[in-house]
Amino acid sequence: MMTEERTALSQDDLTLVLDCERRIVNAWPSPATLLIGDWVVRFAGGYSGRANSASPLKPGAQLDEKTLALIEELYRADGLPPCIRLTPLVGEATRDLVLARGYEVKDASLGLVRSLTDVVFEAEPDLQIEARPSQEWVAGVAARQTGIKADPVKLSAIVDAVRLPAAFATWMVAGEPVAFGMSVAERGMAEIGSVVVDPAHRGHGYGRRLIGGLMGWARAMEADWAYLQVDRTNAVALGLYGSLGFRQLYTYETRVLDLAE
Structure with missing residues (x-):
């Protein structure tokens, strides 16, 4: 195949x-x-x-x-x-x-990939972006995962090792963090990953807006492409990314x- x-x-x-x-x-x-x-x-x-x-x-x-x-x-x-x-x-x-x-x-x-040539960075007052992963960001992502991915120590060992320009994003609602994600930019391309939305706050478009904010950040970092990898059985994520303009590459x-x- x-x-x-x-x-x-x-x-x-x-x-x-x-x-x-x-x-x-x-x-x-x-x-x-x-x-x-x-x-x-x-x-x-x-x-x-x-x-x-x-x-x-x-x-x-x-x-x-x-x-x-x-x-x-x-x-x-x-x-x-x-x-x-x-x-x-x-x-x-x-x-x-x-x-x-x-x-x-x-x-x-x-x-999946998406050209970013049509994306313009727009500041979102509810989107917090940090250049390094805070303890709160790591804990927030881990708390909304299952199995081994709920281990903040193992997650921290990975994200703390990022040396390229990065955005560790948190979407806030009334002062409460409800969605998380990250992006890393390198030579005209930016990976988007670790996107999680608190189960109690799903269905309100927070994940979509967070990803849009990361795409805008990537474009501001002069990236022409965004890319990501997703389980092909994750119909919800595939539908979301497809609606945001991502296409299957491989x-x-x-x-x-x-x-x-």
Whole structure:
């Protein structure tokens, strides 16, 4: 499927996929990162698939059996299941090798993009943007997540490592924080992520306005594109992003190998 998708992508879109995949490493940095050939191998204590997986950074990137075994051992040594992201950048032989090894789908996601050339920054009095993640921002995001993503320590380890221009946004209603999100700008593109809205305040458009504010911030940082990654089963988020002008650029799978094999 990934090879077919790569073939179907225009050269411009394949270049855009590469731009997104390379930048996400810096926009969502893992506490530990290794470069192994044309792959980036990341470790973040199990918090999020992107931050705890091996990802290709070049079209047609390959792994031989010996290198894949090395990556698997590195994850096992860290107490994590070996995890590979199969994006349109992965080579066909490596995709076949990963499937033959028995890696199973953990998540299936979409990469979305939007041109920002029509966006104008407008100050929103209810939107607070900080250049660094405050304890309140980290706690607010973590409190509205579930499972391991509710761990503020693991979240902090990632966002505190951001070194590029960033916006950590909070939407306030009558002095109460009700929605959170972030954006990181790098070389003409800005990632948008960690968007959460308090369950008691959903349905009022706060998430939409927060994302709009982040898009305006990104444009003010001279970004021409916004990009993000979302689970393809998240119909609510996909509907929201689609209504904001985002389009699907590519799909990818996060596949894991059971530690108990």
